[in-house]
Amino acid sequence: MAGILDGVDLRTQLAGHNRLELLLFRxxxxxxxGINVFKVQEVIHCPPLTRVPQAHPVVKGIANMRGKTITIMDxxxxxxxxxxxxxxxKFTVITEYNRRVQGFLVDSVDRIINMNWQDxxxxxxxxxxxxxxxxxTQMDGELVEIIDVEKVLKEVIGGQEDVSEGVIEERTDEQPHHVLVVDDSSVARNQVTRVLKRMGVDFTACKDGQEAWEQLQSWLDDERNVEDFLSLVISDVEMPRMDGYSLTKKIREHPALEKLHVILHTSLSGVFNKTMVAKVGANDFLPKWEPDxxxxxxQEQLRQHDQARADAA
Incomplete structure (x- = not known):
């Protein structure tokens, strides 16, 4: 338990400071x-694999590790x-995404580096x-590609795409709502905006925290009451230039934005999330990908935002 708590403490020190640790491999x-170390549980030599009939070609088999059956992908x-x-x-990088554990076969593992999201x-x-x-990013004069693992998992494993029947309630309010969606993955952005379109909610989509912050500043420069106009911010955590933790921290430090409702929509599942969310001042976190x-x-936040508008009137 001490080791787990030490890990939480070490990683929460990075939250809100726009920094990350990358595991480099070839x-x-x-x-x-590279992939974010937050998502890596361990790196091991490839365990014995059991082939799965009619599995996706990328799936090399399944392995039993510590009582769990884990899918191993090339x-x-x-x-x-x-x-x-x-x-x-070869080596297997055991990862956790969206509360699901899987392994990725890689040729070789290089090292872990600590970087600034601005880089x-x-x-x-x-x-x-x-x-x-x-x-x-650049490391030792070489280009490092950070893989969109969410796209890989969507293509190989799939998952629920649309909201189930009966989940979306018929809206009776007349007031418009607007949501700011922030995610560097086009797959993740499309997943969120698809839900908002089905709900009839307007949105602005940004590709990273820096773009989102510039959009917020633009609305303020136009003398818009952003806290009234914007019902919700849904932000990824891992993003180039500015991560979701740093974006949330900047929002909380700005007197005209500090009351915005911010949800971190993240595939970083596990023990770190609630501690980090509390540290940077987000209202909650939502694991990817759960459309319902x-x-x-x-819907609940739109109701609360309508009530806040009524109270302020």
């Missing part, structure tokens, strides 16, 4: 890749590269539309 070539194949050969001698940049403008990069839960939370 997939058989010279290119370096990450090179998952992002459109060649399959890893002799994978029994993590969006993919180059010329990058293909179907790219699996969510961001890039998202719809219910948005």
């Amino acid at each position: 997939l058989g070539g010279k290119q370096r890749y 990450l090179s194949m998952a992002i459109g590269g060649p399959p890893l050969e002799d994978y029994e001698n 993590i940049l969006p993919p180059p403008r010329g990058a293909a539309e179907g790219t699996y990069m969510t961001a890039v 839960t998202l719809a219910m939370i948005v």
Whole structure:
């Protein structure tokens, strides 16, 4: 237990300081890749695998680890590269996304680095539309690609796409609502905005915390009452330039924005979330991807925002 608490303390020190730790690895070539250490449980040599009939080609099998059955995927194949050969001698990165544990086969593991999100940049403008990069950075003069794991998991594992029947209530209020959606993953942005469209709620979508902060500043420059206009901010945590923790902290420190309702919509599940959310002042966090839960939370916040407007009138 002490080790877990130490880990929570170590990582919450990064929250609100726009910093992250990246695990660097390679997939058989010279290119370096990275994923957030928050999502990594451990790195091991590939365990014995049991093949699964009719599984997705990316799935190399399942492994039993500490009483859990874990799906093991070839990450090179998952992002459109060649399959890893002799994978029994490769490494497996055990990760947790959206309260689900899975392993990714990689060729070799480099090291862990501590970086500032300001040094993590969006993919180059010329990058293909179907790219699996969510961001890039420089390390030792080399380009490091940060993989959009959410896109990989959606393609390989899938999941619920739409809100279930009966979850969205018919709105009786006449007042308009607007939601600010912030996420660097196009897959995640589309998932959130699809729900909002079904609910008939207007939104503005931004690709990272810096863009969102600039949008908020623009609304303030236009002398708009942002706390009245904006019913909710739904923000990812991991984003280039400015992460969701830092965005939330800046919102709380601004006198014209401090009352905004902020939900961190994150695949960073596990023990760290509630501690970090409390530290930076977010109202809550929502694990990805749960469209029914998202719809219910948005509906409740719209009701509360209407009540706040009525009280202020």
